[in-house]
Amino acid sequence: MLRFGVLGAGRIGKVHARTIAASGKARVAYIADAMPKAAEELAAEVGAKVAAVDDIIRAGDVEAILIATPTPFHAEQIEAASNAGKAILCEKPVSLSVARIEDCLKTVAKNKSTLMIGFNRRFDPNFASLEKRLRAGAIGNIEMATIISRDPAPPPASYVKSSGGIFRDMMIHDLDLARFLVGEEFVTVQALGAALVDKAIGEEGDCDTAAVQMQTASGKIAVITNSRRASYGYDQRIEVHGSKGMLRAGNIHNTTVEVATAEGFNADPIQHFFTERYGQAYANEVLTFIDAVTNGTPVKPSGHDGLQAQKLADAATESWKTGKPVKVG
Amino acid sequence: MLRFGVLGAGRIGKVHARTIAASGKARVAYIADAMPKAAEELAAEVGAKVAAVDDIIRAGDVEAILIATPTPFHAEQIEAASNAGKAILCEKPVSLSVARIEDCLKTVAKNKSTLMIGFNRRFDPNFASLEKRLRAGAIGNIEMATIISRDPAPPPASYVKSSGGIFRDMMIHDLDLARFLVGEEFVTVQALGAALVDKAIGEEGDCDTAAVQMQTASGKIAVITNSRRASYGYDQRIEVHGSKGMLRAGNIHNTTVEVATAEGFNADPIQHFFTERYGQAYANEVLTFIDAVTNGTPVKPSGHDGLQAQKLADAATESWKTGKPVKVG
Amino acid sequence: MLRFGVLGAGRIGKVHARTIAASGKARVAYIADAMPKAAEELAAEVGAKVAAVDDIIRAGDVEAILIATPTPFHAEQIEAASNAGKAILCEKPVSLSVARIEDCLKTVAKNKSTLMIGFNRRFDPNFASLEKRLRAGAIGNIEMATIISRDPAPPPASYVKSSGGIFRDMMIHDLDLARFLVGEEFVTVQALGAALVDKAIGEEGDCDTAAVQMQTASGKIAVITNSRRASYGYDQRIEVHGSKGMLRAGNIHNTTVEVATAEGFNADPIQHFFTERYGQAYANEVLTFIDAVTNGTPVKPSGHDGLQAQKLADAATESWKTGKPVKVG
Amino acid sequence: MLRFGVLGAGRIGKVHARTIAASGKARVAYIADAMPKAAEELAAEVGAKVAAVDDIIRAGDVEAILIATPTPFHAEQIEAASNAGKAILCEKPVSLSVARIEDCLKTVAKNKSTLMIGFNRRFDPNFASLEKRLRAGAIGNIEMATIISRDPAPPPASYVKSSGGIFRDMMIHDLDLARFLVGEEFVTVQALGAALVDKAIGEEGDCDTAAVQMQTASGKIAVITNSRRASYGYDQRIEVHGSKGMLRAGNIHNTTVEVATAEGFNADPIQHFFTERYGQAYANEVLTFIDAVTNGTPVKPSGHDGLQAQKLADAATESWKTGKPVKVG
Structure with missing residues (x-):
């Protein structure tokens, strides 16, 4: 059972959290959102706890971080999760700035983190x-x-x-x-x-x-x-x-x-x-990520694909x- | 060049006469119709002569009779053409009476005539x-x-x-x-x-x-x-x-x-x-008939199919x- | 929240129990099956209890009976549920015998029970x-x-x-x-x-x-x-x-x-x-039944349709x- | 009956000549081709005479010139036909040179000639x-x-x-x-x-x-x-x-x-x-040209469209x- 921290309880965050909860192979441990009510409702629905982003990223009982926050937060959250040794599934794009993406990917590369970008199509x-x-x-x-x-x-x-x-x-x-x-x-x-x-x-x-x-x-x-x-x-x-x-x-x-x-x-x-x-x-994207992280196989599309x-x-x-x-x- | 006598210059008679004329393998020698004007116009268009049904069936310069007259005339015209030794392409049906069809097919069988029925589909x-x-x-x-x-x-x-x-x-x-x-x-x-x-x-x-x-x-x-x-x-x-x-x-x-x-x-x-x-x-039906008669191969659909x-x-x-x-x- | 007793935990029983559990408008209270293991697994999945058919039909905390047992049990289970005042959704057919169906529908009519037959198409x-x-x-x-x-x-x-x-x-x-x-x-x-x-x-x-x-x-x-x-x-x-x-x-x-x-x-x-x-x-069938029972509106297809x-x-x-x-x- | 001179008896020339001959509104009076045999065969088929390009363009019993010669001849033949007061249907392109097309169109404009370009699609x-x-x-x-x-x-x-x-x-x-x-x-x-x-x-x-x-x-x-x-x-x-x-x-x-x-x-x-x-x-192109010339209405696609x-x-x-x-x- 892969344990997820889900960052963002908006439209896509909800879709992904439900997929994780119904997968039979993973579960949502924590959910964060700037809107406490959104986080609480989704947490109740999928049997998770609400926590702050930083706490989730550092949590010992979380192996994977799913990033579904607004775009401006993606790069820093990837870096934090990478530094914390988590596998990462981040909704596209990493950043609207190519330079920022390149920086972020250096951290990911240094940590040899698993990073998949959510090009759902x-x-x-x-x-x-x-x-x-x-x-x-x-x-x-x-x-x-x-x-x-x-x-x-x-x-x-x-x-x-x-x-x-x-x-x-x-x-x-x-x-x-x-x-x-x-x-x-x-x-x-x-x-x-x-x-x-x-x-x-x-x-x-x-x-x-x-x-x-x-x-x-x-x-x-x-x-x-x-x-x-x-x-x-x-x-x-x-x-x-x-x-x-x-x-x-x-x-x-x-x-x-x-x-x-x-x-x-x-x-x-x-x-x-x-x-x-x-x-x-969307469901297949998350299920593919769960399988890859569980089996230790490479993920695609990668951070390079996002870049x-x-x-x-x-x-x-x-x-x-x-x-x-x-x-x- | 297979020479045709076309009986009937109505809608289907016209379609067939034009196919024969454009085939490059056959021509319309004579046309008959109860309406002289219809026969004349079609004859002019395809380079044929107007004649009476009986004369066409007996004509020495005709090898094939195409019957596109009203249904009540089909059986007797098939019999006459068969007795005159012509190959016959008759629009469906031979007759609305099964007994009449059976009688007619006896004549065709006796004369070993080529008879094709126009099931165009x-x-x-x-x-x-x-x-x-x-x-x-x-x-x-x-x-x-x-x-x-x-x-x-x-x-x-x-x-x-x-x-x-x-x-x-x-x-x-x-x-x-x-x-x-x-x-x-x-x-x-x-x-x-x-x-x-x-x-x-x-x-x-x-x-x-x-x-x-x-x-x-x-x-x-x-x-x-x-x-x-x-x-x-x-x-x-x-x-x-x-x-x-x-x-x-x-x-x-x-x-x-x-x-x-x-x-x-x-x-x-x-x-x-x-x-x-x-x-x-319709065109392929006539062209198939021309080829079969020209090559002496069997025709389908036959009188038996019509029956x-x-x-x-x-x-x-x-x-x-x-x-x-x-x-x- | 309409409370269901589900009779039968086979292929269709499972499909229906999951639809009920995910509907947000109803829940599965009890499940019965001749195979205890099947009943237990499905009960665990949808948060229900395992019980005997008769007990489920009589249970005070059940308003609706979903019948997904083998065909030979359908008529008697409909009758029992009808006599117990439950709304009934029964998989087709009520019986392979028209006479038996007619008998069964008399009971349903007498009790003015809600009975829907599962013609899913x-x-x-x-x-x-x-x-x-x-x-x-x-x-x-x-x-x-x-x-x-x-x-x-x-x-x-x-x-x-x-x-x-x-x-x-x-x-x-x-x-x-x-x-x-x-x-x-x-x-x-x-x-x-x-x-x-x-x-x-x-x-x-x-x-x-x-x-x-x-x-x-x-x-x-x-x-x-x-x-x-x-x-x-x-x-x-x-x-x-x-x-x-x-x-x-x-x-x-x-x-x-x-x-x-x-x-x-x-x-x-x-x-x-x-x-x-x-x-x-299948899902829409069950959801339609839930809505009809909840709102007290008629159900289709009815027992008469099954007959x-x-x-x-x-x-x-x-x-x-x-x-x-x-x-x- | 619009009388055509057809220049070119190749693949497209043949297609067009047959359309003219079958149109009931026009006929092919003359055909020219660099290969005498090609011209003769097509002339025989559509009931036309063989003649030289220049003679056809000047012929008093020709109102329309259809140009289906190789591309390098198009512009000069358009000019000659325009100067001779004929209506012109020319296969695309007028020329591979924009400058040459512009020159040619000046002649057409000066003579107020009818010129249609054969963009068949x-x-x-x-x-x-x-x-x-x-x-x-x-x-x-x-x-x-x-x-x-x-x-x-x-x-x-x-x-x-x-x-x-x-x-x-x-x-x-x-x-x-x-x-x-x-x-x-x-x-x-x-x-x-x-x-x-x-x-x-x-x-x-x-x-x-x-x-x-x-x-x-x-x-x-x-x-x-x-x-x-x-x-x-x-x-x-x-x-x-x-x-x-x-x-x-x-x-x-x-x-x-x-x-x-x-x-x-x-x-x-x-x-x-x-x-x-x-x-x-191809057929509709020629029939449209025939109607336009016969009725004195404008033609499209025009020389300008070709340019x-x-x-x-x-x-x-x-x-x-x-x-x-x-x-x-």
Whole structure:
């Protein structure tokens, strides 16, 4: 029974705590949150105690720390947990600053800590199955990956202001997926963007509609498109083309019902947002971490993966702002 | 160049004459029709002469007779053409009377004439491909065939009166398809029907909504459902289940366009009726006949196939009217 | 908090007990099972006590009895629970004997007990959504319902022997669905069947491939086909055709992944069996029961629904054995 | 009856001549080809005379010139036909040189000639239907267009050498489609490319795998990806996302047959190449031209459309070669 300290009892913290409690392989020992009521309610639900962050990180009866606090706390909490000898599962991103991530990863490396970054989409059963088939050679050599990601509705412009922008806040998931699928590092990044959905987002210096194309040293290409709004649901698709064919994974409709009338054949909208679409992915992410820590096997995505995705997000942001391609080292 | 005499310049006669004229392997020498103007226009279009039915059947410069006249003329025209030594392609059915068909086939047998019956759906590229895979063992032993056939709109009740009823007029195509797919004779027929689309059809002693289930001596089952009306187009589907899996062939939408909005994902209605859906089937039917006659190879569907389908249609009609299963000999 | 006594700690008993325990609106107070170990394990998991069936039914701190014991115990346990004033959720069927069901329902009626029968498919989110749209008039007047149900693999012939046969054991779900969808009682039943999957099933006097067509007094038709084996998964489809169009609900593939190669486009098999496909349906069934009992509103499917489905299953069995249509009164 | 002179009796010349001959609204009066035999055979087939290019352009009994000669002849033949007062339908491109196109269009403008450029994909029934719905506002304001175009197999490297490169030879169709769909001019072009399919193509200075993203002055984005090879057929898809939803149009499979086995559900490969996929598009292009010339209405795509597509192709080529975004004026 792996004992967890869960930092953060917000939306994602709750999802993860419940997964741990129901896993049969681990349990939540402690929960911390800046809002005592949130911590208490979740602790009651999963049979844990409420404690302060520092106490949890130092607790002798905790082997693993799950970090689901706001982004600005991630790096320091990783460092503290690493120094305390804990295994760490941290929600993305480690930091909006590449330099800060690099610093943090030095501590992790020095301590040889186990650190997994919560890029949940790698654990979506559909995407994970697709990636497995890619690695097994189902379509031969990979040539191009295409990722479409559209949120159902834009966040308030106030959120956008502190988000780091669409490339760091939203597309970072797709940038990580592109690396996951293609299996090589991208060296060139070109970005386009515009505020077409909400002018207020543009006024905050961000965009809500974006396209990025990237290339690896060997010539492989990834194309990512994002929109902050889609009327028909949370649109999440990947497609990889290779020398022997194509692999793709699509969306899930709310039901399988189809109605045919004189107006045509109508299927339901697709699953509305990430809690529906990636519910299983969040669970699989945590279960994978538990198994890896329990068995002493390596974890993926690693801190390095978190760093690389952030570098690509920075490059995309710069490319969009300057109108020039950006090289990633 | 196989020379055809075409009897009947109506809708199907025109389609077939054009296929012959464009085939590069045959030509239309003569055309007959009770309406001189129809015969003349079609003759002009395909470079043929207008003549009387009897003269065409006897003409020395004609090797094949294509019969697309009204049903009551089919049997006698087959007999005359057979006696004149011509190869014959006759639109279904030979006759609404099984006894009359049997008589007619005796003449054909005596003369060893080539007679093909125009069950066009066997030549639909989708259905033909499915049948080929069935025969190649793609799903192992056949266990059950399911055929759905819905017309876009009901005929006028006046048409129904002289049509022989839904089983002989509409379902006969599906009864032939069931034999074509399953590859065995059906020995038991059970039918249900009702006039749900148009009460006037019921008043003519017919139904517009029907279901038939049939079984072969070895136990294989076919299930056919018909409706005289479907709001979303001409619904034509087949599915065969076997020991190793399932084969199915579906409909074709008017375009591949799909629109996704908050109301869901909408695809176009399916092709409207038989001229769109079975255009290629009609052409392939005639081209297959030309090749068989030219090469002296056997033709399918044969007069026997026409007879068997008619027996099943009679059995279904009787089962519907009596409420009892009917054995087919 | 509605307090449940759960009779039976087998596969379905477990599923239901977990749903109750996680509902937040009810809890499992007691569990009984002929196998003490099974009862104890499940009781430990959901925080219940183990007790004898009779004691549970009489317990003052139990308001609802969930019956998930073997079929032969259902009727007597319903009667006992009814006489003890409990609300009852009983897995289908009440009994394999229509006479026994009728007797049992007299007791239920006399006591005015709440009795819900566990036809889980009505609670499948896809089928439930389809039925709701039917009732809302999405396709106008209902004319024909088509239900396809294929298990992934046949049961052992030994199971078949005491199952009541395919119509009572497997098709009964589809017979209930047909009533649920069409909304009228069927008065005529015609059945065909054969043992094509496993000869040993035929030797037990049962069949493994079956087709039934039924008609209501107003002429509406239902067509049901069953197979005890499908290589590609648990095939569960419904389609309803009406005056304004068609509604259908289909299967769910294991993943959304599709691979395109020179051999074509390949999608995954569909969900393997009922625990995957109807997991949500089982949960929704129990939650619906809890809400109805808590709010004092009527439950569906009722004991009457269980009776009618059994009558149709008997009629189908008789029709198959005699080769004649059977009237249901 | 519009009288055509057809210049070029190669693959496309034949397709167009047959469409004209079968149109009922126009006829082919003369045909020219550098290969006399090709010209004679096609002339015989469609009832035309063979003549020299210059004579055809000057012929008093010709109103329209269809240019299907090799690309290097297009511009001068357009000019000659324009000076002779003929209406012109010219296969794409006018020239591989933007300067040459501009010169040519001056002549056309001076003479007020009717000139249509053969971007056939605009006339594909699926794409045309999608564009019509875009213009009708089906998805509100257009924000992003995505075009995927993959050939089934790469051309020989020898062809590539004189083709102008993938952006001018293959992607030009997609560049035109992007303008057609988005309805605004693109001002920024970013390209990536690599020779991943055939190293020999790379050695000729071209690439076989390419991605382009472009933006209009108002911020709308188009993303185009190309591959010179796809194992599963000729992959031609478009998708447009807007403020109210998404419109997309996909591929057509060889048949509608699907086979389900333990390995999954397999559909056929898609239509193999442009003669299958765009057969109807080629016909509709010519019929649209005939109607426009007959009725004196404007033609689209115009010479200006040809020029703009060529400018985008040049920009994409330059962007790929320099690694820098290119502005289009």
